Amino acid sequence: MANMSSNDLRRQLEHEIVLGEIVPGTRLDEVALTERFGVSRTPVRESLQQLSMMQLVEIRPRRGAFVKKMSLRELVDMFEVMAELEGTCGKLAADRMPDDERDKLKELHLITEPLVKNKDYDGYYRANVAFHEAIYKGSHNEFLSDQTKSLRNRLTPYRRLQLRQSNRLNNSFQEHAEITEAITSGNKELAEQLLGTHVTVQRGSFNDFLASLPMDLIDQSA
């Protein structure tokens, strides 16, 4: 398939970076990628250029491509924007979701109850993604939905561990209940407010949020 090699490569690397399989800061050696994917440097370089525009990779002239390492400041800023975007999605979803989508959202929430009970972290993680993406789509603004999803992806490496505690799971489930109620009942102000605080801090303090970040992945140069 044509031109797909550089796009495929980009998607694969994107996936690995977002999932934290390639740790922030790692150098992406062109010839190494060449050998790994069995292609020449041309598509490898094109995929790296793409990733650099997605802000997932930093290209330092004449010294190579590196998986982007966020500073604490950058992360805090990004989480703040994420909160706004999630809030906006919730506000619009509360306004615009048709009945079947509201039912689906309720369902997506309810199926997580046993996952919380069984402390199925991986299961809850996946269900959580589905729940939130249903809200993004519920905004019926595809651009907003894509932007929010893309920002979520960029923050994922820094959040993976956040749900790995039983109390956080319970907390998240509780908040989802309120969010679901707000959206399905069409209370857009409440939906916006709940989702705005849900992302970042899980109703805890800013210090709790900071403490939840994996400091070893964070750029301390500045």
Added chain:
Amino acid sequence: MANMSSNDLRRQLEHEIVLGEIVPGTRLDEVALTERFGVSRTPVRESLQQLSMMQLVEIRPRRGAFVKKMSLRELVDMFEVMAELEGTCGKLAADRMPDDERDKLKELHLITEPLVKNKDYDGYYRANVAFHEAIYKGSHNEFLSDQTKSLRNRLTPYRRLQLRQSNRLNNSFQEHAEITEAITSGNKELAEQLLGTHVTVQRGSFNDFLASLPMDLIDQSA
């Protein structure tokens, strides 16, 4: 200078697309760009890959790169997000701007008064950009500021003509006055609300907004 050729190329094309010098839908021929910039296809292609990730260019496999043409739906969605981002910038700026930035904002607003009087459309256009960017920066959230600026750029080709009427100029000036007052006085709710409506509709109707769009630049395929 190293690796700068593909980045320079990207920046130059980005500039021309944002300013509408290259009309949406135009095909970007690789060899033509090769000849124009006096470089080989490699940096040309790399810059096109970059632009495609910025959503300014659409690469159709095996048929080339085209300046992205937005559909009406996409535009409406993007303007809706733009309104939210501007509002958020305003809200945060009202909270976070130090005194000197508030003074600077007042000044940026006041210097537009003669421009409005003299119907200096180009001058007002530039001053308007400066005014809004001061608010973005005032949010003291660089990520938000960058995102907002980038989205504004993507929408620019579809807004260039919006201020080309005397009544719109007056209207914009009047709204800026209120926005400036809200931000400098720290009224964040008002700042958010005013900026949210300022972007899109200039307090007019949705139909007025639609009518202001250059339909010839808009993708009608869907």
Added chain:
DNA sequence: TCAATAATTCTTGTATACAATAATTATATT
């Protein structure tokens, strides 16, 4: 004359070659 198909040309996508700079290792000097 028009439609369908074949031949040709053009363009993209990928691989490779070459040049320039950075990184590394070796050598020399104190």
Added chain:
DNA sequence: AATATAATTATTGTATACAAGAATTATTGA
């Protein structure tokens, strides 16, 4: 032995070469 400098190696950035698919033109047959 340690540091500075030179030589070597490796890696990036750009140009070119080649292969495959799309677009265009020419040709054939009704």
